[in-house]
Amino acid sequence: MRLLIFSKALYSTWAFYAPDKVLFDAGEGVSTNMGNKVFAIKYIFLTHGHADHIAGLWGIVNTRDNAMGDKQKPLYIYYPKGNKGVEDFLGFIYRANPDLEYDLIAEGISKDNEIKVTEKGRNARFIVPFPTEHTLRERSLGYNLVERRTRLKNTFRGLSEDEIIKVIKEKGRDYINETYEKKLLSVSGDCLPIDVKYIQDTDILLHEATFLSAEDRKGESHSTLDEALKVAQKARVKKLILYHISSRYERDIRNTIARKTKAMNPSFDVLYVTPGRIFIF
Ligand SMILES: [Zn+2]
Ligand SMILES: [Zn+2]
Structure with missing residues (x-):
């Protein structure tokens, strides 16, 4: 299992990436639905401060505090710097839990920060935020999971x-190798279509598609299915996972997505998170 996702637009959204113990957003019910895996979370990255993406934070913080076992490991929470909704809620959580048995470390970040999340024995991995457009009043971020890899320079191939x-004996290994970055996963949060330049060539794109049909959209804060498909096509992703789908489409979600996807004949796989159901990948 790499990804465990729950998402129902307006109600609750969260996505757990198991290899690096990273939770993206923390909607209501996250600690209940993650079961034992809630103790594996090491980093939480919040995309923005709407209740359907942060309401489950207090639950996570408490569950970890009350459970048996190792409570020494800190929990890190990162969020868009200056996001007042998140900061107010975190302030409340700190006040309500003055005697936590582990360190709860929260930090506002912006697009120039990168957070190392490497587990032992792996290439260096980072979460790199990028700006998204959601609501005018609030700062929001999407996130890339980036791996730094080494390869032979072109001239030596x-x-x-x-x-x-x-050559290695004469000049050393650094002479023949170069490092490059590979995006393994990109997460949109709630937003208008992501600017493709931030997510080019990512392996897995988790993009919101609140509206399967453009006529249903009111206001300019969420994406449609067609827009998410276009972003994935332009960015040359390997897999697109659609999430944050409105529950109004529950009845023919499969047919609608299949029809629009077929019309586009994409070069990538398209999966979707059914509103209200746990998605495992
Ligand atoms: Zn939302
Ligand atoms: Zn939102």
Whole structure:
């Protein structure tokens, strides 16, 4: 299991990426529905301060405090810097839980920050925020999970193994290798279509599609299915997971998505999170 997601627009949204113990958003019911995995969370990244994305925070903080077992590990919460809704709620959680048995560390971040989330024995991995457009009054962020990898420089790719070893002996390994960054996962949160430049070539794109049909959209704060598909196409993703879908579509969600996806004939897989059901990938 890599991803565990729950999402129903207006009610509750959260997505847990197990390999790096990262939870994106923390809607209502998250600690109940995650079961034992709630203790695995190490980092929480909030996209914005709406109740359907943060209401479950207090539950997580308490569940961890009351459970048996190792409580020494800190819990880190990152959120869009200056987001008043999140800061007010965190203030309340700190006041309501003055004697927590572990460190609860909350920090406002912006697009210039990157947070290292590497687990032992892996290439270095980071969460890198990018700006999104959701509501005018509030700051919101999307997040990339980026892995820093090493590869042979282009000029050495034609050499045999023996020749490469010879160069390494003479000049050192750094001479023949270069580092590059690979986006493994991108998460939109609530927003208008993500600016493609932030998520180019990501493996998995989790993009909101509150409205499966453009006629249903009121106001300019959420994306439609067509928009999410276009973003994924332009960004050349491998997999698109649609989430934050309005529950009004519950009845023919499968047909609607299949029809629009077929019309586009995309080069990537399209999956979706059924509103109100746990999604495991
Ligand atoms: Zn929402
Ligand atoms: Zn929202």
